[in-house]
Amino acid sequence: MPAELRFHTVDAGESPQESKQIEQLLTESDLGWDSRVETFVVCRKGAALVACAGIDRNVVKCVAISPAFRGTSLSLQLGGELLKVAMERGHFHLFLYTKPDNTVFFRGWGFYPLVEVRDKVALMENSPIAIRRYCSDLRALRKHGGKIGCIVMNANPFTLGHRYLADVAAESCDWLHVFIVREEASMFSYAERYELASQGLSHIKNITVHHGSEYIVSRATFPSYFLKGKCTVDQCFTAIDLLLFREHIAPALEITYRYVGTEPACPVTSRYNKDMKHWLETADSRSPSIEVVVVPRITLRGSPISASEVRRLLQNKSLQEIKEMVPETTMCQLINCFGDQRRETEMTDGDDH
């Protein structure tokens, strides 16, 4: 029987007919179609589609096996085929979304549990030690004692709003850890964002500016953040990212407070901030609560200063208006880049937390 199984890949949008069959198989397994999947690895027996597994860059999801084939060797073949496809594309460190009940199954594929939202969803990765290594690296940078705060920011680009939030946080904490979102999905590159944030925060003495990682607001932990405009707010899934922070990152650095600016403009970020209170403070978790401190944004002539407003002004070539919204270091960079030529971008424009 195994000889009759045929595996092949289907890119999103390649075949409406196959997509329909995949969707049907997913429905049978109580899973939804995920438009972010780039490629499905599918298995057919004769004409029947009996299994599928989707990948979105380095994130595996939408894995379904027809009931009659569960518990057979098909599953491990499917896992092997999927790994092959991912690695051919240069993705070695993989994440996987599944239902909590199925994490044992995916252990067989070499995936290990990272974090779980009870009864809903679990995130796994294909390494027994990656998160442990990451946290042990963080632990080396830990500052002991007192009140330890944290801000996660995209800083796209770094504004006076970011600086104000960090000033407020640093003032009320003994030490402040700032993470810059690492994902390259913004108007400004990660290197630029990190550099401008470091410069803009260099006046604060009790601060560490950390490089972001796949474990903090990344495509793997928080896919909706990088797809604004394409997804509706209620699809926004924030629990995984926030629980990962609470259960792995915060303990490594002994963080007990997380600071965030109010978000009047962006619905996804606004939702994230709201969910933050729930998942960091009140939700069930194996780790202690982290207090969320919401700091009102500073305003300029009545309007809140935000990176998205700066980007809007950039699109309109209104460099002069930006001057009052960003520190000098950011302004210099903007003049360098946009002084005579404007940078076009179709990429999403993640704002800040």
Add this chain to the structure above:
Amino acid sequence: MRIITEAVAGSLESSDLLVKVSPSRDKTLEIYVTSDVIEQFGTQIRHVVDDTLKRLAVTDGLIVIEDKGALDYAIRARVQTAVLRGAACKELNWEQLS
């Protein structure tokens, strides 16, 4: 020999094993083995892995193994293949592989 790039060999299927190698950050050799038969054969599997790495003179790298009940020669072959791929090794010393 050093692992300088990520590489894999093998499969997840029964009686086989998947070997993943990647560069070490701190110039150490780290080995992680999980196996369906770890209780019965964990020591023997680890012995074969260690011995294979030693013969290849692997000094640093991260070696992760998902074993599905493979026999010793399969373990040896998969580890060799993954290491040679990960070390981007072009010239083989066949004596090391025997």
